[in-house]
Amino acid sequence: MKTRNCAIKQNFLRNSLSLTAIFLLGSSQVCEFSLAQPAATPIRNTATFTYTDIASGAVFQGVSAQLQVSAAAAIPPLIDPFGSLTSCDGGLLADYTGFSVGLYELLNSTGDIGLPVSLTATVPPKTKQAVGISPNFYNSNPFVLVNSDQGRFNFLLDVGRGQVDVGREYILAVKPPANSALAERRVRITITARNGNVASYTATSLDGEPISATSEATSVNGVINISNAETVGLSLAVAVNNINIATCEAQAIQLLKTGDRAAAEPGDIVVYRLNAKNLSTTVINNPEIRDDLPLGFQYVDGSVRAELGGNAVNVTVERNGRSLTFRPNVALPIAADNIPLNIVYAAQVTNDAIRGNGINRASISGTRTDNRRIVRTGPVSHLMRIRPGILSDCGTLVGRVFVDKNFDGEQQPGEPGVPNAVIYMDDGNRIVTDANGLYSLSNVLSGSRTLAIDLTSVSGYTLAPNLYFIERNSQSRLVRLAPGGLGRVNFAVTPTARGISDTIQEGTK
Structure with a gap:
């Protein structure tokens, strides 16, 4: 044939x-062949003729010149x-x-x-x-x-x-x-x-x-x-793109990511669920799921569980920082079987979670059995809102601006507060004291924070010298705020018309 x-x-x-x-x-x-081209044989054409003269009866004969044409080259x-x-x-x-x-x-x-x-x-x-x-x-x-x-x-x-x-x-x-x-x-x-x-x-x-x-x-x-x-x-x-036609699927595998709650706070234990499903017409071997936990979430050792079609599946877990790699010891059945692989595990929410966005991302890969190619999908994500709760990595700053008459840096009776004084933080926040010279600021990120008083906001006053603590003779203050802690920063001022010499002289009269 x-x-x-x-x-x-x-x-x-x-x-x-x-x-x-x-x-x-x-x-x-297709079949191999080579076509034999016809030889370029020249075309030769001649004609003979006979002619009788009616008047004389003479007969004339002859042969025409030869016409030669070369054959055209084959296309x-x-x-x-x-x-x-x-x-x-x-x-x-x-x-x-x-x-x-x-x-x-x-x-x-x-x-x-x-x-x-x-x-x-x-x-x-x-x-x-x-x-x-x-x-x-x-x-x-x-x-x-x-x-x-x-x-x-x-x-x-x-x-x-x-x-x-x-x-x-x-x-x-x-x-x-x-x-x-x-x-x-x-x-x-x-x-x-x-x-x-x-x-x-x-x-x-x-x-x-x-x-x-x-x-x-x-x-x-x-x-x-x-x-x-x-x-x-x-x-x-x-x-x-999908399983509607039995051929090589652009998305041969599907992964869904869910959590047991929409919001959590530091100290909570949350449960994540992974649902992996084969969308192809061939079995997918060696499924591997990579799951990146949000900032402040820690995997609970030994908490992972998996099942396929109601049967328990062994899963190995590899940890690299906040990245988890799950390797279930099972193949994903073909799409027609409609049997997903379910994996659940727990994670604890720490104080650092407040700094993050609460987004968890996961992706999956596996190997097709029909052509041994790797298929993958993801990342898919799950958002969990983080509430501060009782435990928080934020702290609270309190303090006052007052007139320091004896230059010891502490407010005593008879040393009034200065209202409407402006204090700036290192992150640009602007704080204004109340009528008693007091201020407070909550939800301040923990760590080393710097505050500085704006002397232009306290007309008629200048920074009061401190006779006991040299570091307080500065317009700015450094405070180390612990997570969930309370920090106090006071600023002492004195009228610009009075200095330390005036006060000493007044005390000796």
Whole structure:
């Protein structure tokens, strides 16, 4: 049967007169052949004649000069390859209806497509025009697939129009039906060399998936070089977004993340739940979940539990700071079984959680059994609001601004407070004293904090000297505030019209 097919293809090629190059896209192997070109035998034409003169009766005979015409050089034949659209395991798709494959001009370096490439029209065999090749007899672009084509496609490029010149680039785009959730695939095609009727090209996938169902070469780092367009093809594997069609899913695995409460406070124990589900038609081995806890959350040792279909599953946990890696000792069953893997674990909320955003992120990966490729999804997140509660890493600052008459830095009876004095914090907060010169500020982040009095806000006063503590002879104060603690910072002032000498003299009178 293969020999017969090759003979038919050769007949197609001999009848072709206008197209001299083919652009190869395909995985199906085609028969190897070489067409024997007819010898360029010259055409010779002569004529003999006999003529009788009526008047004299004389007979004249002769031979004409020889006319010789060289035969025209044969036009190089077309080459007959096929492309194919396959499922993730290299088999046929369940339904090709609505799929189209097109060859487009490259719009920019990022792989955006321009207009479809203008291809020279062809027709089915047994016609006087340029003969096309099945299944794309008319060299349509884009080419709409039907189930009878079984995913095959082909395009013919015209040498005379420079379409196979070295350096030409195209985008091969596979588009799913408009009413489906299937993902589009794009492959950049660069013609790198020509050797007679064979065009060598480099194919680079632009969607992050391997180009061939039987090769691990991907669009990210790998290319596929076709050195012999007659015998080597390029196979495409179609990626889809969900389980509606049994083929290679763009999202082959799903992960959900939930918590046992919407809000927590320091000291609470919260429970997180992970729900992993296989969305593909093949078993996924070696599932691995990475879970990044929020700031201030600590994993409770030995708290993890897992089950699949009501059966307990052993899980190993690896800790790296706030990052947890769960490795359940089980494979995820196919999507049709609808059996998710459930993992629960506990974490304790510490005081540091108030500094964080309460967002927990998790992702999952695994290995398909049909093609051994790694699939992954995520991150998914869960937000837990953090309330300060009784335990908090914030503290409270209190203090006063007063007139210090004896310069000891402490307020005694008869030393009044100064109202409307302004104090600035290191984070820019502005504090104003009340009528008694008192102030307080809650929810201050713990740690070393700096406060400074604005002397321009206390007209008629200046900083009072301290006779006992040198560090208090400064306009600013440093306080170390413990989590949940209370810090006190006082500022002593004295009227600008009085100094220490005046006070001593007054006391000796």
